[in-house]
Every structure is written in structure tokens, then in C-alpha cells.
Amino acid sequence: MNAEAVLLHHPPNESMFSELYRGHALGLTRLAFIMLGDRQTAEDVVQEAFLGLYRRWSALRERDKALAYVRSAVLNGCRSTLRRRRLPFASAMPSPSAEAEVLLDEDRREVIEALQRLPLRQREALILRYFLDLSEEEIATAMRISRGTVKSTTSRGIAALGRMIEENR
Amino acid sequence: MNTPEERLHDALRAAGEIIEAVPAFALPTPRLPRRLRRLAVFGTITALIIGGITFWSGSGDKEPLSSPALAGLVEPGEISVFLCVGRTSGNPACAHKDATAAEKEFLKQRLMSFPRVVMVEYQSQEDAFALFVKTFRDHPGLVAATKVGDIPDSFRVRLSGTGSAEPVTSALVGMPGVDQVVDESERRHN
Numbered sequence: 001m002n003a004e005a006v007l008l009h010h011p012p013n014e015s016m017f018s019e020l021y022r023g024h025a026l027g028l029t030r031l032a033f034i035m036l037g038d039r040q041t042a043e044d045v046v047q048e049a050f051l052g053l054y055r056r057w058s059a060l061r062e063r064d065k066a067l068a069y070v071r072s073a074v075l076n077g078c079r080s081t082l083r084r085r086r087l088p089f090a091s092a093m094p095s096p097s098a099e100a101e102v103l104l105d106e107d108r109r110e111v112i113e114a115l116q117r118l119p120l121r122q123r124e125a126l127i128l129r130y131f132l133d134l135s136e137e138e139i140a141t142a143m144r145i146s147r148g149t150v151k152s153t154t155s156r157g158i159a160a161l162g163r164m165i166e167e168n169r
Numbered sequence: 170m171n172t173p174e175e176r177l178h179d180a181l182r183a184a185g186e187i188i189e190a191v192p193a194f195a196l197p198t199p200r201l202p203r204r205l206r207r208l209a210v211f212g213t214i215t216a217l218i219i220g221g222i223t224f225w226s227g228s229g230d231k232e233p234l235s236s237p238a239l240a241g242l243v244e245p246g247e248i249s250v251f252l253c254v255g256r257t258s259g260n261p262a263c264a265h266k267d268a269t270a271a272e273k274e275f276l277k278q279r280l281m282s283f284p285r286v287v288m289v290e291y292q293s294q295e296d297a298f299a300l301f302v303k304t305f306r307d308h309p310g311l312v313a314a315t316k317v318g319d320i321p322d323s324f325r326v327r328l329s330g331t332g333s334a335e336p337v338t339s340a341l342v343g344m345p346g347v348d349q350v351v352d353e354s355e356r357r358h359n
Contacts (some may be wrong), residue, residue: 018194021193021194025191025194026188026191027185028192029183029188029191030184030186030187030188031183031185033187034181034182034184034185039187039188041193042188043191046191047192047194049197050194051194053215059247064289100310102304103187104180104184106181108176108179108180108182108183108184109180110181110296111179112180112181112184113178115177115180115181123281126177127181130174130177130181131178131181131182131185154322158173158174158177160172161173161177162172165173
């Protein structure tokens with residue numbers, strides 16, 4: 001019996017798994033979309049993260065643990081996608097938020113563009129804070145950094161963002 | 170709304186809302202190569218959803234369409250307007266393209282302009298797939314070989330009164346974005 005067959009015979013607690021998926025897949029896909037700029041890759045990253053959760057279900061049965069796992073997995077998926085794009089031939093890949101920039105009005109586009117120019121960790125912290133509305137504690141868990149680092153990363157990020165937006169005035 | 174925090178919050182929300190929905194979670198199944206699975210499943214689903222043919226009877230006889238297997242998928246007294254899905258629609262008018270948002274909106278407006286139409290409900294590909302999974306939960310092989318997009322999105326349209334649905338169905342056939350129009354009540358009485 002191969003691994004997939006085992007999974008099919010011992011599926012996770014379906015209602016809790018699908019509740020997590022229903023409750024969080026959209027928000028996480030939006031987060032990945034903001035990070036990566038194209039919806040297909042964002043969907044793939046999130047599917048992959050939930051697949052990872054599905055496979056690790058026995059260890060992650062508690063709701064909070066499962067949610068923390070899947071958030072971290074989405075961030076990791078985004079990071080490795082962004083790393084891949086820096087490799088040769090990456091110019092064929094969509095630029096960050098290409099789709100978002102077409103669809104947003106000028107004010108918001110300016111903010112998203114400024115956000116894309118921030119260092120990756122600051123961008124992550126700001127998106128977790130201002131898009132997912134996570135607490136410092138939750139951001140620390142998702143990014144696997146300390147609460148102190150969350151605080152400093154977020155405040156540096158928002159200050160830099162503010163400066164960039166100001167410059168354009 | 171002037172602070173960078175407020176502007177960021179607002180811009181992120183707007184950028185996120187570009188994504189309106191996510192596909193249902195699908196566990197990959199390695200049993201058949203993808204292309205074979207797709208081939209195997211297309212005929213089945215098309216037969217089940219569009220043609221209303223009972224697949225599980227085995228004998229090949231037509232069962233009544235109120236059979237338990239189809240109960241979740243077909244509501245009484247309805248027209249279903251199946252929309253073009255680039256990957257799966259066989260209708261050449263679809264030109265292998267998804268119905269656009271504008272086409273869907275136009276179709277919805279057109280449907281609601283008929284006095285007899287009392288309800289128009291959009292059933293997304295995700296909803297259709299979820300219903301499919303629920304309906305065929307006892308057939309894991311079929312569910313595993315199916316994914317979002319295999320079952321087209323549609324408008325579920327309810328008519329008042331008992332007259333023929335024909336004026337509504339014939340007005341919709343051939344409109345941009347429409348794959349097939351099915352009169353569910355007719356299908357039931359056949």
C-alpha cells in the first residue's frame with residue numbers, strides 16, 4: 001500500500017480540515033497573491049501548504065498548531081518561489097503583483113509598489129499584520145522569529161513604506 | 170485615511186480582493202497518469218451532469234433522474250444554464266474559453282428580465298465540485314479523479330407557473346458564454 005492509499009484509508013478529521021481550508025485558504029491565497037503577483041502560483045502555494053498539513057495531520061490535530069503550520073508553509077512557499085525567480089530565465093516569470101497593479105487605482109497601486117520594494121522579511125511582517133490582522137505572537141510563530149524581531153521588523157517596514165509614499169507626493 | 174498604516178491596510182485589502190475564490194482542496198492521486206484520468210473522467214461527468222444519464226446503474230437502463238445519486242445535483246422545476254469552461258466545454262461556440270465575468274453578468278441580467286424567472290442563482294465551479302464530492306462520496310475513485318473545473322459553473326434558474334420553459338431556454342441558447350441550457354423538469358419527465 002503506497003502513501004496515498006494510506007491517506008485515503010486514514011483521512012484526517014475531515015470536518016476540521018475542511019473548516020480550516022474554508023476559513024483560511026482564501027485569505028492565504030490572497031496573501032500569496034500579494035507576495036507573488038500571479039494567482040496561479042498563489043493557488044499552487046496554498047494547495048501545497050494544505051497538502052502538507054493533510055499529510056502531517058496526525059501531528060497537527062490541534063487547530064492552532066495546524067493553522068500556524070499552514071501559515072508558515074505558505075510563507076515558505078512564497079519565499080522559495082521568489083528565490084526561484086531570481087535564477088536565470090526568471091525574466092519570463094510574472095513580476096510581483098503585475099495583475100494587482102493593473103486592477104488597482106493609483107493610490108493603492110503606489111502603496112503596493114512601495115511594499116514590493118521593501119526587504120522580504122519586512123514585507124512579510126507587514127502583510128501578516130495589516131492584511132491578515134495577525135497578532136505579534138501569531139506573526140512570530142508564522143515567521144519563526146521572536147516577538148521582539150516582529151516588533152522591530154514591522155516598525156522599520158512601516159517607516160520605510162511611509163517614506164516611500166511621502167517621496168511620491 | 171492618511172497614515173501609512175491605514176493606506177497599507179486599505180491597499181492590501183483591495184489587492185487581496187482581486188482573488189475572489191479558491192479552488193476546493195484536491196488530494197492528488199497517482200493511480201492513473203493525469204491525461205488518462207482526465208480522459209476517463211470527462212465522459213463520465215459530462216454524461217452525469219449534462220446528459221443526465223445514470224452511470225452507476227450498470228445495466229445501461231435509464232433510471233429515473235430522481236435517483237439518489239443525482240438528487241443533490243438536480244433541483245425540481247429549474248433550468249440550468251451551464252457556462253463555458255475553456256478546459257472542458259465541448260461546444261465550439263465556447264472556443265475553449267471560460268465565460269467572462271461580463272458575459273456572466275449579462276446573462277444574469279438577461280435571465281432576470283424574464284417575468285417568469287423568480288430566482289437566478291450562480292453556482293460556481295467550486296460549489297458544483299463540492300456538491301459533486303458530497304453526492305459521490307461513496308465513489309472515492311470518481312471523486313479522486315475529478316477536480317474543480319471538471320464540472321462547469323452554471324446559473325440555476327427557477328420559473329414560476331407551470332408553462333413550458335422553452336421561451337427562456339431558447340433565448341439563452343447560443344448566447345456568449347453559454348455552453349448548454351438544460352430544462353431540468355423536462356429531463357425529469359423523460
